Amino acid sequence: MAKEKDTLLTLYETMYKIRRFEEKASELFADSLIPGFVHLYIGQEAVATGVCSNLSDKDFIASTHRGHGHVIAKGADVKLMMAELFGKKDGYCKGRGGSMHVADVEKGILGANGIVGAGQPLATGAALACKKKKTGGVAICFFGDGASNRGTFHESINLAALWKLPAIYVIENNYFGEFCPIEESCSVQKLSVRAAAYGIPGVTVDGNDVMAVREAAAKLIERARKGEGPSILECLTWRHRGHFEGDPADYKPSEQQEEWLAKDPIPRFRSHLIDKEKIASETVLEIEERVNAMIEAAVEFAKNSPDPDQSGLLEAVYA
Amino acid sequence: MEERSIWFSQAINEALQQEMRRDPNVYMAGEDIGPGGAFGVTNGLIDEFGPERIMGTPISETVILGHAVGAALAGMRPVVEILFSDFLFVCGDELINQAAKMHFMFGGKAKVPIVVRCPSGAGVRAAAQHSQSPEAMLINFPGFKIAYPSTPRDAKGLLITAIRDDNPVIFFEHKMLYWMMGDVPEGDFTVEFGKADIRREGKDVTLISWGQMVNTCAEAAEALSADGIEAEIVDPRTLVPFDKEAVLASVKKTGKVVIVHEAPKTGGFGGEIAAMIAEEGFDYLDAPVVRVGAPYMPVPFSPVLEDAYIPSSDTIISAVKKLF
Numbered sequence: 001m002a003k004e005k006d007t008l009l010t011l012y013e014t015m016y017k018i019r020r021f022e023e024k025a026s027e028l029f030a031d032s033l034i035p036g037f038v039h040l041y042i043g044q045e046a047v048a049t050g051v052c053s054n055l056s057d058k059d060f061i062a063s064t065h066r067g068h069g070h071v072i073a074k075g076a077d078v079k080l081m082m083a084e085l086f087g088k089k090d091g092y093c094k095g096r097g098g099s100m101h102v103a104d105v106e107k108g109i110l111g112a113n114g115i116v117g118a119g120q121p122l123a124t125g126a127a128l129a130c131k132k133k134k135t136g137g138v139a140i141c142f143f144g145d146g147a148s149n150r151g152t153f154h155e156s157i158n159l160a161a162l163w164k165l166p167a168i169y170v171i172e173n174n175y176f177g178e179f180c181p182i183e184e185s186c187s188v189q190k191l192s193v194r195a196a197a198y199g200i201p202g203v204t205v206d207g208n209d210v211m212a213v214r215e216a217a218a219k220l221i222e223r224a225r226k227g228e229g230p231s232i233l234e235c236l237t238w239r240h241r242g243h244f245e246g247d248p249a250d251y252k253p254s255e256q257q258e259e260w261l262a263k264d265p266i267p268r269f270r271s272h273l274i275d276k277e278k279i280a281s282e283t284v285l286e287i288e289e290r291v292n293a294m295i296e297a298a299v300e301f302a303k304n305s306p307d308p309d310q311s312g313l314l315e316a317v318y319a
Numbered sequence: 320m321e322e323r324s325i326w327f328s329q330a331i332n333e334a335l336q337q338e339m340r341r342d343p344n345v346y347m348a349g350e351d352i353g354p355g356g357a358f359g360v361t362n363g364l365i366d367e368f369g370p371e372r373i374m375g376t377p378i379s380e381t382v383i384l385g386h387a388v389g390a391a392l393a394g395m396r397p398v399v400e401i402l403f404s405d406f407l408f409v410c411g412d413e414l415i416n417q418a419a420k421m422h423f424m425f426g427g428k429a430k431v432p433i434v435v436r437c438p439s440g441a442g443v444r445a446a447a448q449h450s451q452s453p454e455a456m457l458i459n460f461p462g463f464k465i466a467y468p469s470t471p472r473d474a475k476g477l478l479i480t481a482i483r484d485d486n487p488v489i490f491f492e493h494k495m496l497y498w499m500m501g502d503v504p505e506g507d508f509t510v511e512f513g514k515a516d517i518r519r520e521g522k523d524v525t526l527i528s529w530g531q532m533v534n535t536c537a538e539a540a541e542a543l544s545a546d547g548i549e550a551e552i553v554d555p556r557t558l559v560p561f562d563k564e565a566v567l568a569s570v571k572k573t574g575k576v577v578i579v580h581e582a583p584k585t586g587g588f589g590g591e592i593a594a595m596i597a598e599e600g601f602d603y604l605d606a607p608v609v610r611v612g613a614p615y616m617p618v619p620f621s622p623v624l625e626d627a628y629i630p631s632s633d634t635i636i637s638a639v640k641k642l643f
């Protein structure tokens with residue numbers, strides 16, 4: 001039982017860490033400390049957290065331009081992430097990538113990605129590498145409803161199904177691709193049905209219920225590890241913010257927004273822990289304080305990190 | 320090392336075979352490569368390595384290229400075949416936005432050791448979508464290395480170097496060269512990237528070219544020699560990295576340059592080489608730098624028209640003679 005409780009608390013900690021990291025990033029972006037574009041994952045934390053809770057370092061993930069949540073859930077260091085968002089020398093990519101290119105290949109993070117749908121072939125290839133090297137690893141590809149309309153989706157899943165690769169394609173259906181509602185972009189509204197075209201399982205879950213995501217992903221990951229091939233997991237969720245920071249998101253109907261804010265995965269899981277699992281609220285508070293301190297430390301680290309040297313401009317173009 | 324005369328396509332096959340024997344992480348993926356591919360280059364490899372390592376794919380250039388990037392990040396060394404270099408545009412994102420940039424974007428912490436083999440160039444009556452020479456535009460995207468052999472020997476040596484390189488390498492194979500015979504060392508043999516080959520020595524004019532056009536330049540040089548003009552032929556062998564020093568040294572010696580490539584002259588890599596010579600070797604020149612390339616148009620189908628499109632030894636000869 002103790003182990004189960006630890007798992008629940010770890011899930012909460014991860015979701016809360018993603019949320020705090022991004023709330024902080026939003027503030028810092030507004031204060032012009034973070035340059036460029038920032039795409040926030042706020043509201044979707046249960047998806048990355050639930051899926052990645054089944055993974056270890058031998059497994060891979062491919063992420064998106066909205067990638068902070070995925071990489072944190074896969075174990076990325078928030079200090080190095082924050083420094084990268086600042087464009088600093090100590091960032092994950094030494095200031096060469098920024099928010100849309102955070103990567104840690106050693107930890108199986110094949111990178112956030114600035115191109116919608118580009119992670120699909122990458123995860124497919126990483127899954128092939130797992131199979132060839134017989135590591136028992138799997139590759140998870142996170143992407144949105146918008147990216148399920150890319151040609152990369154079809155080519156990747158067809159190949160993965162053909163070669164029985166250990167890949168799970170996780171569609172985070174947040175009902176909007178950039179500014180465009182799903183009704184205007186997808187030929188079907190339930191995206192997991194697309195799995196039928198490849199003869200593979202397609203499952204839809206409540207993407208704001210971290211336990212439901214974790215369990216659904218566990219089954220698909222398990223069958224992938226056993227050599228039974230790829231699958232599609234559609235997680236129904238909602239991005240609270242605009243497509244990027246600065247987008248007022250006027251295109252989102254306010255009733256729908258209200259309805260989904262009430263289903264926020266973090267307070268929802270918090271209540272579950274305290275009310276249903278009978279975890280002391282002090283224990284939860286303790287986690288929150290620890291995470292808050294961790295995020296503050298990450299911001300300090302980023303602020304104190306030097307800018308990259310201009311004399312090193314040409315570094316790392318070639319290996 | 321023992322050498323014997325083999326075809327250009329056999330030289331590539333041998334490089335693939337030897338590298339796959341040496342390194343279990345090397346595998347091939349591409350359309351119809353099991354039965355040998357459109358030009359028979361991979362003939363027989365499936366018999367030795369099986370479908371696990373000679374992986375036939377669907378007609379899906381995007382995922383052929385894109386999966387290779389993911390597999391390379393995860394520790395493999397894929398060699399993918401894109402059936403015609405014209406199809407590189409089908410997987411443009413995977414090539415240009417992913418493969419070429421990842422090492423840099425990730426702060427030097429990730430490697431993408433893939434080789435993209437692609438039959439290229441005109442001459443086989445394949446018309447506008449199967450005959451292009453797209454090297455110049457790819458050179459403008461930093462992150463690739465680009466090899467373009469002109470002999471069976473270089474094909475083998477450059478391909479082995481490409482497979483061992485930790486960067487994405489685009490390996491152009493001119494279709495008209497597949498049936499060229501030449502002496503090739505039997506065993507493990509590499510040709511260094513960024514090191515030009517002086518294909519012919521001469522004191523009067525420098526011809527700079529790569530791929531099949533090197534052979535057209537060689538024909539032109541023989542005819543020019545009969546007229547008392549000794550041309551030096553510089554074949555850079557890799558366009559990225561580019562052996563600037565060898566070019567400048569030759570220009571210093573001859574004072575006259577003609578750059579020859581099969582791609583349209585406008586926007587071709589010849590313009591970049593000419594500009595480099597103007598910036599760094601102006602004092603060596605005793606005549607304007609001349610470029611020979613195809614006209615600014617798609618590759619035509621009819622043999623009569625295609626022959627008029629591709630730069631010929633006669634075109635090169637007349638371009639050279641104008642300098643004297």
